[in-house]
Each structure stands twice: as C-alpha cells, then as structure tokens.
Amino acid sequence: xxxxxxxxxxxxxAQQAVGYPSLFLLVVLGSLIPVVPTGAVVSSAAVVAFHQGxxxxxxxxxxxxxxxxxxxxxxxxxLGGRGVRSRNGSRWLDRLRDHAAPERLAQAQAGLxxxxxxxxxxxxxxxxxxxxxxxxxxxxxxxxxxxxHGDLPACLAWALTYQLIGVLGGSLFPKPxxxxxxxxxxxxxxxxxxxxxRRVRGGRxxxxxx
Numbered sequence: 001x002x003x004x005x006x007x008x009x010x011x012x013x014a015q016q017a018v019g020y021p022s023l024f025l026l027v028v029l030g031s032l033i034p035v036v037p038t039g040a041v042v043s044s045a046a047v048v049a050f051h052q053g054x055x056x057x058x059x060x061x062x063x064x065x066x067x068x069x070x071x072x073x074x075x076x077x078x079l080g081g082r083g084v085r086s087r088n089g090s091r092w093l094d095r096l097r098d099h100a101a102p103e104r105l106a107q108a109q110a111g112l113x114x115x116x117x118x119x120x121x122x123x124x125x126x127x128x129x130x131x132x133x134x135x136x137x138x139x140x141x142x143x144x145x146x147x148x149h150g151d152l153p154a155c156l157a158w159a160l161t162y163q164l165i166g167v168l169g170g171s172l173f174p175k176p177x178x179x180x181x182x183x184x185x186x187x188x189x190x191x192x193x194x195x196x197x198r199r200v201r202g203g204r205x206x207x208x209x210x
Contacts, residue, residue, distance in 0.1 A: 019045065020060060024068045031072020032079075034099055034131060038069070039162045046166025058163065066159035069124075073134070073151050080138045093138070100132040108136035117142065117150025124154035125161060 023045050030036030042065045049057035076092070083093025100108075111119040112133065123133035137147055 019048070020064050023061065024064050027065055027068035028072040028075075031069055032076050039158075039165075042159060042162040043166035043169065046163040047170040050167050050170035058167070061166075062159050062163050065163070066155045069155040069158060070148075070152055073130075073155065074144070074148060077134060077138065077147055077151075078144060080134070081144065084138050084141065096131055096135045096138070100135045104128070104132040105135055108132040109139070112136045112140060112142075117146055120147070120150035120154040121157055122154075124151075124158040 023041065026036060026041045027038045030038035030041070042061065045061045045065070046058065049061045076096075079090070079092040080096050083090030108119070108123070108129075111122075117137070119133055120137075123129040
C-alpha cells in the first residue's frame with residue numbers, strides 16, 4: 001500500500017474502493033501481529049488524504065485507522081486471554097511474552113496497579129508500549145469489556161498522532177510521494193527508537209561487566 005501511495009495521488013473513488021479497505025486490513029493485521037509498521041501505514045494514508053484537500057478524506061483515514069486498531073487489539077486480547085485461561089497456554093500468549101521485555105512488563109504492571117486501564121492510553125502512544133501493557137492486563141485477568149473501555153481512547157489518540165505525522169509530512173513537500181517518504185521515515189524512527197536504545201544500553205552494560 002505504501003508503494004502505491006508513493007507512486008502518485010489516486011482519484012478519490014479509487015481510494016475509497018481500494019485504499020480504505022487496504023488501510024483497515026493492514027492496521028488490523030499489524031495489531032494482531034506486531035510486525036507490520038501500522039503507524040507508517042496510517043501516516044502514509046494521511047499524506048494522500050491531505051493532498052486531496054478534503055477534510056472528509058482525513059476524517060475517513062482517522063476513523064478507519066482507529067476502528068481497525070481497536071478491533072485488532074480486541075482480537076489479540078481475546079486470543080491471549082484464551083491462553084491465560086488454558087493450562088497449556090497458547091502460541092498467542094507466547095508471542096506476547098516474546099515481544100514484552102521483562103523490565104517493560106514490570107513497568108506496565110506497576111502502571112496498571114496505579115492507574116488501572118487508563119494506562120492503555122499512554123501505552124499506545126509510547127513506542128513498544130502496547131504489548132507489555134496488554135500482557136499486564138492479561139496476567140491481571142482484566143475482563144475484555146474493561147480492557148475495551150481503556151483501549152478505545154488509546155486507539156483514537158494513536159490514530160490522531162500518526163495522522164498528524166502524515167499531515168506534517170504532506171505539508172512540507174508539494175508532491176505526495178515526498179510527503180509519504182517523510183512520514184514513513186518519521187513513523188519508523190519513532191517506533192524503532194526503543195529497540196535501538198535497548199540494544200545500545202545492552203551493549204554498554206556488557207562492556208561494563210568485562
């Protein structure tokens with residue numbers, strides 16, 4: 001989708017027929033499998049919507065992105081909850097554990113005890129914060145309905161943040177592909193910074209122990 005968006009500005013009917021469903025599916029997939037850079041996808045779609053000059057296009061990108069993120073989170077939480085309730089666990093719960101560093105999980109559990117499900121709002125805005133908080137909620141056996149109450153505003157804030165990144169990228173350059181490239185770079189930089197920082201810290205710690 002990103003490559004197609006970068007290639008030019010599609011006609012509005014074509015975007016409605018292809019772009020929005022693709023955006024929805026990619027964000028849902030990225031929420032279920034935390035590999036797809038969903039923030040970059042949302043920012044790219046926002047660039048295209050910005051260059052169309054229609055507030056309805058931007059509103060549609062926001063609504064589709066937030067809804068897809070919310071449904072993806074609920075699906076992943078339900079799948080993880082099945083593993084918590086099972087004696088043998090599940091591969092979905094194992095994947096969540098694999099993507100949550102022990103120190104981040106401990107921070108998420110402390111935040112959940114102090115602030116309840118409101119910590120979900122911050123988790124969606126902090127890079128690499130969603131999975132540890134979701135896992136903390138699962139381990140605390142937070143009901144799906146209560147999780148949804150905290151996750152809805154989190155997804156709205158997340159969609160708005162990455163849409164603003166896209167609008168910023170689109171406003172800096174006259175051509176859509178230039179804005180898409182800028183927005184994708186910013187989104188990937190934000191989402192990838194924690195992993196790079198952990199590796200740097202880990203390398204320093206190892207050298208310090210020698």
